[in-house]
């Protein structure tokens with residue numbers, strides 16, 4: 001029987017890197033036509049180069065991966081395992097998950113992380129808001145409404161990741177924040193005129209004041225679309241549902257704007273990050289901002305939940321909160337490391353406790369029911 005003849009692949013369909021295999025995709029970052037193998041290679045190599053250039057790790061370092069079960073952190077765990085073995089980084093990788101207490105969302109995504117733990121053979125530590133703060137996000141939303149949920153969650157999660165890492169004796173947490181997240185942050189700060197934050201919004205590595213924990217973002221230059229493609233082609237096991245509570249409204253606006261820009265000019269994500277990297281505040285402006293902040297003036301100054309104690313609190317656009325700073329010390333309330341007399345998390349929790357007392361006096365204290373009721377009410381239009 002004659003052998004079936006293989007249909008020749010048109011040159012225009014060949015991978016633009018290896019020129020031998022068929023291209024299966026257009027790379028979102030630069031529209032290069034690639035085969036699967038070459039895509040894996042460039043994707044992994046770019047992340048390795050970022051890690052090297054930024055000198056993110058040292059040999060023997062213990063690193064906690066902030067693992068939410070979503071695509072970004074799942075790909076991060078998979079890639080770090082691959083690169084650690086391929087390039088002999090010598091890292092000890094641990095999965096660290098925060099259970100915010102969001103029924104029907106986080107419980108399902110944590111089930112994914114538990115499967116990842118076995119797939120990647122990494123230890124897993126789960127720390128919950130309930131244990132740390134005696135609140136769940138469902139309860140917080142029931143008390144304070146859905147609008148400020150991202151603010152609360154952001155502040156509490158940042159601290160919870162730090163505390164979870166410290167519990168493990170780890171001083172470095174990596175997260176799956178990607179290039180799209182970075183560009184969104186630059187756009188948001190730009191649109192708000194928040195020049196003070198523009199300068200630091202694109203740093204790969206950050207540290208909260210007073211915290212001994214370093215946080216890094218190895219996906220700083222990695223496009224979200226490519227992360228999804230990688231997870232898809234590698235058949236990674238991840239949880240794809242969005243958080244039950246709406247994303248921060250203004251970030252959502254910046255996201256839509258960015259997606260529109262990206263569809264016209266794919267490189268704009270990197271271009272925005274590049275611009276962010278070159279914003280530098282004049283020394284005088286920096287001093288003025290610091291003075292204003294100390295005096296409690298400025299665009300983002302608000303009297304927060306701790307207003308009952310007449311303290312001026314600055315609520316920053318990224319959700320972090322600051323009181324008058326002082327040198328590294330411990331929070332008066334919870335004893336956790338803080339530059340402020342009372343840490344950001346305690347300030348928020350204090351306000352919540354006041355609202356909880358009010359809810360208890362006014363009626364229904366069944367929190368799960370209250371969370372559902374809040375969501376239902378906010379979805380209604382009159």
Ligand SMILES: Nc1ncnc2c1ncn2[C@@H]1O[C@H](COP(=O)(O)OP(=O)(O)OP(=O)(O)O)[C@@H](O)[C@H]1O
Nearest residue numbers: 066067068070071072073074096097098175176177
């Ligand atoms: N509950 C959590 N536990 C541990 N780490 C978390 C948690 N939520 C978020 N992170 C970390 O912060 C990063 C950014 O979180 P964000 O909420 O922006 O989610 P995302 O962009 O959907 O990421 P992912 O796809 O990993 O969920 C995540 O990639 C992860 O590393």
